[in-house]
Amino acid sequence: MGIIIRHGKIWSKNQWFIGDLLIEKGMIQAIEQKLDNKNHLHQVIDAKGKIIIPGLIDIHVHLREPGFEQKETIETGTKAAAKGGFTTIFAMPNTNPVMDCPDLITFLKEKSKALGYVKVYPIGAITHKQEGKELANLLGMKKQGAVGFSDDGKGVQSTSLMIKAMETAKLLDMPIIAHVEDHHLAGKGVIHMGETAKQLQVQGIPSEAEYLQLERDLMLAESTGVHYHVCHVSSKESVQLIRNAKAKGVNVTAEVTPHHLLLTEKDIQPPYGHYKMNPPLRTEEDRLALIEGLIDGTIDVIATDHAPHTEDEKQRGLLDAPFGIVGLETAFPLLYTHLVMKKLVSLEQLIEWVTRKPAEIFGLQVGEIAVGLPADLAVIDLEQSKSVDPVTFASKGKNTPFTGWNLYGWPVMTIVEGKISWEQEVENRYA
Numbered sequence: 001m002g003i004i005i006r007h008g009k010i011w012s013k014n015q016w017f018i019g020d021l022l023i024e025k026g027m028i029q030a031i032e033q034k035l036d037n038k039n040h041l042h043q044v045i046d047a048k049g050k051i052i053i054p055g056l057i058d059i060h061v062h063l064r065e066p067g068f069e070q071k072e073t074i075e076t077g078t079k080a081a082a083k084g085g086f087t088t089i090f091a092m093p094n095t096n097p098v099m100d101c102p103d104l105i106t107f108l109k110e111k112s113k114a115l116g117y118v119k120v121y122p123i124g125a126i127t128h129k130q131e132g133k134e135l136a137n138l139l140g141m142k143k144q145g146a147v148g149f150s151d152d153g154k155g156v157q158s159t160s161l162m163i164k165a166m167e168t169a170k171l172l173d174m175p176i177i178a179h180v181e182d183h184h185l186a187g188k189g190v191i192h193m194g195e196t197a198k199q200l201q202v203q204g205i206p207s208e209a210e211y212l213q214l215e216r217d218l219m220l221a222e223s224t225g226v227h228y229h230v231c232h233v234s235s236k237e238s239v240q241l242i243r244n245a246k247a248k249g250v251n252v253t254a255e256v257t258p259h260h261l262l263l264t265e266k267d268i269q270p271p272y273g274h275y276k277m278n279p280p281l282r283t284e285e286d287r288l289a290l291i292e293g294l295i296d297g298t299i300d301v302i303a304t305d306h307a308p309h310t311e312d313e314k315q316r317g318l319l320d321a322p323f324g325i326v327g328l329e330t331a332f333p334l335l336y337t338h339l340v341m342k343k344l345v346s347l348e349q350l351i352e353w354v355t356r357k358p359a360e361i362f363g364l365q366v367g368e369i370a371v372g373l374p375a376d377l378a379v380i381d382l383e384q385s386k387s388v389d390p391v392t393f394a395s396k397g398k399n400t401p402f403t404g405w406n407l408y409g410w411p412v413m414t415i416v417e418g419k420i421s422w423e424q425e426v427e428n429r430y431a
């Protein structure tokens with residue numbers, strides 16, 4: 001028995017098609033105007049008025065397990081992903097112990113696969129314990145299924161170590177996924193070094209902390225030829241550096257988060273902890289440069305940097321709260337409501353940045369809807385509106401600055417390899 005999804009507006013091969021879609025054995029078997037359901041063999045789902053798009057892909061997620069299960073677990077994090085319309089995520093290695101060895105890569109792959117909510121690809125650490133002192137076992141982690149290497153949460157301060165990391169990753173044909181941050185320049189800063197930091201009399205993090213290390217890395221990426229991916233770009237200077245590097249043919253790709261696209265330092269308000277993330281929210285000029293960078297292809301994809309923390313930790317206030325906000329369960333509605341509905345970008349562009357593009361830059365065989373491909377799908381109701389309520393999150397992390405925002409474009413069903421992984425109707429029934 002398979003599934004027929006009827007009357008949906010399907011995004012397939014770069015165009016919209018209104019009709020039926022048949023899923024069997026985990027694969028998309030047919031897309032036609034009308035499919036009949038002989039002998040009622042298949043489960044039928046009515047998707048009239050909804051769009052059916054490739055399952056969303058988030059290449060930057062913190063699942064926190066092992067070690068920080070009070071913030072999130074593989075189970076709650078992958079459930080949150082499914083609820084957000086995601087079918088594939090990359091998990092960052094800043095766990096405890098740090099994912100810096102083959103066994104931990106295997107642990108994450110096996111546990112997430114057994115749970116089955118979404119496909120999880122581990123990112124291994126660049127350096128042993130993310131201490132920035134010696135390279136981790138990159139080859140061993142690749143063999144167990146790591147898709148890239150990152151010391152996310154920290155910048156790699158040592159230039160010589162970064163050269164070694166890039167040379168090794170290049171040999172292994174693996175990407176370096178870089179959190180760029182000069183720790184001396186960032187100092188004890190908590191938000192962007194700008195107007196709001198002045199008003200609140202707190203130390204700021206200058207844009208230089210990001211873009212000077214990025215400039216170093218881009219030169220090294222050019223000389224080593226490695227695929228260098230920049231995490232959570234936040235400043236206009238970084239956008240320009242990436243633009244220039246791409247024009248020179250450097251093998252660089254980049255991501256931006258929904259919060260850096262939609263918020264600035266001016267939005268920072270109590271509870272301050274919910275506006276504290278790394279890199280910080282910057283200025284309106286930076287925000288506009290990020291949108292421009294996306295549109296002109298300088299920035300390739302949108303990734304959430306889903307970074308759950310406990311409410312206790314976040315209530316410690318601006319100075320003492322940890323950096324990071326959640327993102328999986330609000331990403332698509334936020335971007336749809338505030339970029340597409342405001343006509344800054346098209347729906348089709350948005351879909352590209354969260355499906356086909358991330359698959360393309362990391363060589364994944366997902367991100368498209370077509371007959372013969374795995375059935376990884378998100379069904380989305382563009383007309384459904386509701387306000388963000390963290391109490392309803394599947395994630396343990398309730399740390400979002402978007403509480404109360406009224407948004408359109410909520411996922412109603414997520415299908416992973418032909419199985420319904422999350423369904424709004426079922427959840428509502430038991431709520």
Ligand SMILES: NC(=O)N[C@@H](CC(=O)O)C(=O)O
Binds near residue numbers: 179276277278307324
């Ligand atoms: N983004 C954040 O503010 N925090 C992330 C680390 C990171 O992505 O750099 C975290 O792990 O909490």
Ligand SMILES: [Zn+2]
Binds near residue numbers: 153
């Ligand atoms: Zn980071």
Ligand SMILES: [Zn+2]
Binds near residue numbers: 092152153
């Ligand atoms: Zn991160």
